[in-house]
Amino acid sequence: MAILFPIPPVAQPESVGIAGLCDAHGRAIVDLRLSVTDRCNYRCVYCRDEAEAGFGELKIEDYARLVRAFVSLGIEKVRLTGGEPLLRSGLLDLIREIAGMRTLHGRELEIALTTNGHLLETMAKPMKDVGLSRVTVSMDAVDPEVFARITRVPGSYERVLAGVRAAKDAGLEPVKINCVLLRGFNDDQIEKFGEFARKEGIILRFIEFMPLEEGRVWSPEVVVRECEIVERLGRVMPLVELPPNHSSETARRYGFADGVGEIGIIAPVSRPFCGHCSRIRLTSDGKLRTCLFSQTEHDIAGKMLRGATNDELRTYIRETVNTKEARHHIGEPGFLKPSRSMVHIGG
Numbered sequence: 001m002a003i004l005f006p007i008p009p010v011a012q013p014e015s016v017g018i019a020g021l022c023d024a025h026g027r028a029i030v031d032l033r034l035s036v037t038d039r040c041n042y043r044c045v046y047c048r049d050e051a052e053a054g055f056g057e058l059k060i061e062d063y064a065r066l067v068r069a070f071v072s073l074g075i076e077k078v079r080l081t082g083g084e085p086l087l088r089s090g091l092l093d094l095i096r097e098i099a100g101m102r103t104l105h106g107r108e109l110e111i112a113l114t115t116n117g118h119l120l121e122t123m124a125k126p127m128k129d130v131g132l133s134r135v136t137v138s139m140d141a142v143d144p145e146v147f148a149r150i151t152r153v154p155g156s157y158e159r160v161l162a163g164v165r166a167a168k169d170a171g172l173e174p175v176k177i178n179c180v181l182l183r184g185f186n187d188d189q190i191e192k193f194g195e196f197a198r199k200e201g202i203i204l205r206f207i208e209f210m211p212l213e214e215g216r217v218w219s220p221e222v223v224v225r226e227c228e229i230v231e232r233l234g235r236v237m238p239l240v241e242l243p244p245n246h247s248s249e250t251a252r253r254y255g256f257a258d259g260v261g262e263i264g265i266i267a268p269v270s271r272p273f274c275g276h277c278s279r280i281r282l283t284s285d286g287k288l289r290t291c292l293f294s295q296t297e298h299d300i301a302g303k304m305l306r307g308a309t310n311d312e313l314r315t316y317i318r319e320t321v322n323t324k325e326a327r328h329h330i331g332e333p334g335f336l337k338p339s340r341s342m343v344h345i346g347g
């Protein structure tokens, strides 16, 4: 199996040559993750507790203004997330507005969205029509009963599957499925997911579980590591490693030997990719985060609402990017969980 491909150098998009965002470690920041709500209609047991409390939301026009400031600094890809982004009213207006923006080089932005898929069946086509490029759907099981136990919503599997198919029909391709694996919880789904990816013609990505949950579930033993996933999928059908699509690709890609189906493994715990990180995050209440695991947030919404000009917002973004952490410290002594869980940061 494994033909190993060398990891390409740090992302250096064309925009950096003009005036793009670059952090103190030489990484080009071209990827904005924007959370449009931290409300969610699922209560995935490894992610959320029962509490409803959230940090709040900005107005759609405020997100649009901030995205415009980022794009003017070299952002090339915007991923909308949450919470559950499809719960957010005005989402179509926001996508339409972002789709009208151009990169520093006059190209279209790539606009992606991460969703649990529950409302996707009816939303896929309207989102495509206003300019969404593609979707990633989160699914942590392919067994309907296990799925409903994880999401705590009866009938959720059927809804999400219909959403995945609607996204394909709408042309939001490639449709990717993200699955977070926890040992003793859903790791029995690995082989079934392999079959599912092949049958549905989607790109499946397994993600290692990170210490970002609301409860206290995480421990190194709960993480299902890349080598085990590859070994078990290889029993379904031999795998071949595929080259990365681009230099900041977070997933290691594999194809099945018969050419049907693609698997990716995102291994932030066992194979961190911080050296290639090109991301910055904006939370639903307008705080900039330079890393999922940041201990500090930067209140750009506060500045904006107090009357900052566009130039002042851009300066603040540049200063914030400059503070981006070199790497996360998961699993190291003294590691501190961030003050917010994944659902409130924006996954």
Ligand code: SAM
Pocket: 040, 046, 047, 081, 082, 083, 084, 085, 114, 115, 116, 117, 136, 137, 138, 139, 178, 179, 180, 207, 208, 209, 210, 211, 212, 213, 342, 343, 346, 347
């Ligand atoms: N509601 C949307 C969804 O379900 O895709 C977007 C937000 S959700 C927080 C984004 C992703 O984060 C989901 O795929 C979820 O499984 C993942 N996630 C949540 N907690 C995680 C953790 N502790 N480690 C790794 N991924 C996590």
